Amino acid sequence: MSHDGVGPRAVMRSVAFLTAGVLAVPALAGCSENDPAGKPTAGQEIAPAERGLIADGGTLRWAVDALPETLNAFQADADAATSKVAGAVLPSMYRLDANGRPQRNPDYLESAKVVDREPRQVVLYKLNQQAVWSDGREIGAADFAAQWRALSGKDTAYWTARNAGYDRIEKIERGADDLEVRVTFSKPYADWQSLFSPLYPKDVTGTPDAFNDGARRKLKVTAGPFALDAVDKDAGEVRLKRNQRWWGRPAKLSELVLRAVPRDKRTAALAEGKVDLAEIDSSEAHRITLAARDKGKGNGAPLAHGPGAALTPGKSLRSWAIAHGSDEEAADEEILARKKRGKAVAKYADEQSSLRGFEVRKSLEPAFTQLALNGEEGPLADERVRRAVARALDRDELARVVLRPLGLPAEPVGSHLALSGQHAYADNSGALGGQDTKEAQALLADAGWVSGGPVKEEQKEKKAAGAGASKESADSEASGTPTDSDAAEGPDTDEGSGSSEDSGSSGSSSTSDSSESSGSSDGSTSSGSSDGSGSSESSDSSGDDGTYIVGEDGKPGDDKPGENRAPALLVPAPLAELQRVALLDQAYVLGVRGQAEKAKKEQKQKAGKKQRIGKKQQAETEKKQKKDGPGTSGKVEKNLAREGKSQFQHGGAPGAYAPKGTAAPGGAAAGPLAKNGKPLSLRFVLPSGPGSQSLRAVGERISRMLERIGIRTEISKVADESYFKDHIASGQYDLALYSWPASAFPATDARPIYSKPVPAADGSLNVEQNYTRVGTDQVDQLFDQAIAELDPGESRSLVRKADARIWAAAGSIPLYQRPQLTAARTNLANAGAFGFQTPVYEDMGFLKKGTKPQTSSAP
DSSP: OOOOTTSSOGGGSSOTTOOOOOSSOOOOTTOOTTOTTOOOSSOOBOOOOOGGGBOSOOEEEEEESSOOSOSOTTSTTOOHHHHHHHHHHSOOSEEEOTTSOEEEOTTTEEEEEEEEOSSSOEEEEEEOTTOBOTTSOBOOHHHHHHHHHHHSSSOTTSOOSOOTTGGGEEEEEEOSSTTEEEEEESSOOTTGGGTTSSOOOHHHHSSHHIIIIITSSOOSSOOSSEEEEEEETTTTEEEEEEOTTOOSSOOSOSEEEEEEOOGGGHHHHHHTTSOSEEEOOHHHHHHHHHHHHTGGGOTTSOOSSSTTTTOOHHHHHHHHHHHTSSOHHHHHHHHHHHHHHHHHHHHHHHHHHHHTTEEEEEEEEEEEEEEEEOOSSSGGGSHHHHHHHHHHOOHHHHHHHHHGGGTOOOOBOOOSSOOTTSTTOOOOGGGTOOOOHHHHHHHHHHTTOEETOOOOOOOSSOOOTTSOHHHHHHHHHHHOOOOOTTTTTOOOOOOOOOOGGGGSOOTTEEEEEOOTTOSSTTSOOOTTOTTSTTHHHHHHHTTTTTOOOOOTTSOTTSSOTTSSOOOEEOSOOOHHHHHHHHHHHHHHHTTOHHHHHHHHHHHHHHHHHHOOOOHHHHHHHHHHHHHHOTTHHHHHHHHHHHHHHHHSSSSOOSSOOOOTTEEOSOSOOOOOEEETTEEOEEEEEEEOSGGGHHHHHHHHHHHHHHHTTTOEEEEEEEOHHHHIIIIITTTOOSEEEEEEEOOSOHHHHTHHHHSOOEEOTTSSEEOTTOTTOOOOHHHHHHHHHHHHOOSHHHHHHHHHHHHHHHHHHTSEEEEEEEEEEEEEETTEESOSBOTTSOOOGGGOEEBOTTOOOOOOOOO
16 A cells, blocks of 8 residues: 555545655654654654665666556546655655654745734745756746646536645735745635645646646656656556756665556565565565575575475375376376476475565554444444444454554554544544443344344345345346345445454354455455354355344243353363253254253253352352343353354364353353344445455454344455445445545545535435445534634644544444555665655665665654
């Protein structure tokens, strides 16, 4: 994910699935103990080095996902590569420091400040007198004015993505001399520092034709440390060369090449020497780490990993025997397999040898992953249900799943509008509250969702989340994806690696896969995993298209949790007992109440025979159970049943021990929550691509957390290319995971994401970028006040208040900051995992022989 600095902010992109510095990295100033913004959760890792240690010349080849569709950063199809080019060849009045805070760029700007507030806000820019365009013309007011007119929104002939901020300007004029630019605003604008970064020459912004088409493939006039040399579509490269008219510190590199390399081909490109710097996923990072670890073993030493690692001496001997045996057909097949294996082992070994010249530099991206809750209709239209979902989540655990295996700080994000270290950050999650199962259950009960209620059998053709039934049915038939059978009226990248225990869905979630490429191709598994662990789960929904019929006898309150419980287990729980618990749970879910009662009696009798507990222990146990309140026994038994099913399959060791104090199975587990004859089930949409393993691991963790409060989830895996457009943006989901970039100017950039959707003229809902469809008038008012408040401290206070309101509405739940993993040549300095900071392109380069970079320090 690329870093966009303070230019055309990454919030412009459809979804941030898709994201610096002066030599001495600026100190984390402004982070006093009383500052709620704090410090960045992780520092950048760029191998900083003084310019004197860097060799002059050389070409840096930097991997990007694709060639930019346009070089105009203010057009809708601008992407991360567009921002990289703009940052290297165009002026920016401000850029971000290591804290994600805007700082004046002295190469272009000597000063900038608000000189008048009444009757109009006036900002006076004093430009660097050396700042000139590559054609020799001075940068001046004419360039500022042309860009304002193009982006103001008044002339619809300009194809612009957004007009935020520029639409508040009244006029731009020359100041006391050519180096002064006076910008007068028609309405106060707190985020004025976001403007004119980047700044295009008037040749590009002066006319609609030049703006719309002239800057898509070429930039004849530039003003940065580099200039555009060529865009080679055939070679998949954008080549930048030193700008001979650059007045600042000269670029150390003679050439900077942005090379298009798909994510799944980065390892090969690194090993083949095609790129020197590339963002990578966790599996590639692991390979590079292994290569560095094996460096001292010599090239001839066999590797303990890779395609040949599983070939034991016994297997090797058996393979040789088959290849030289009397069965000619089997011998031929084995010889062919041995040749393929040999080539794969040799290729892997060669790649590992080449990867020893790289290292992994890691930080956290200026972006966070969130759980989105579609509140347009269905169960999640009720704020109490959304809040219950949020209170069921252990955000600390979810952060650990993704970040801890990578050695990064595993801290949940506390704000929707900024990240730790940025001016506007404060942890406002307390407005919603932390993980609390009992509170979540109480919220659901208050919303009318009760356990064990009757559930009517529904037709297979149902209205899917956020769409009509006919459309969902058609999509399901075309793609093989089941419709959301339980949500009835509800709406609808690599981030590390999840642990293996996340590979299966919980017993209360079903999984569908609508992409042809998903399944086990990426090494991840769903509820129907190949090891058979998902068999019991899938059996729950087979035959009825996911519709569960619970408590048809109309007596949901017959069982009284908390009464007649068995004593606590203080001794080993035999295999047979746990298996019986699992069967008991399954019998109850299927509504076979008579069978459940009989099984309970047998279980109680067996437990009484096998366990000897003194009167004092028994009294203490009963006292504890009463303290826990009704329902505890059923919940514990349900957990035991689930553990029994997961632990005792495929040769699980018998005689597992129950934790000390765990209640013995006594009552049937509670059925799913229901309301008006409909179960509480939510469609959870996740991407299926090979770079999304961690998202799926997190999604399956979330499903298990929601199961504990009685919410079922139907996980639907969809192709990456359709994930956003066909599901998130169109509202075809109940729950989804995706990321947003953090902006240094949240009052401007975050408003479209969280503003209240309003009806459009055609009757549709205008959601802008608020894909959760959840918003309030109070949040909109706070954004309006913050954007018009020229006192920086008061403006940040209003932004924080808006964030607290967003938390309370529970439309989206920030989870964790995305990891940033970058492969870099070991001798490359001032480049890598930039974190918040805008790259300083002129300082990047390769170290002189015999020198070493400074050690990057985390905050």
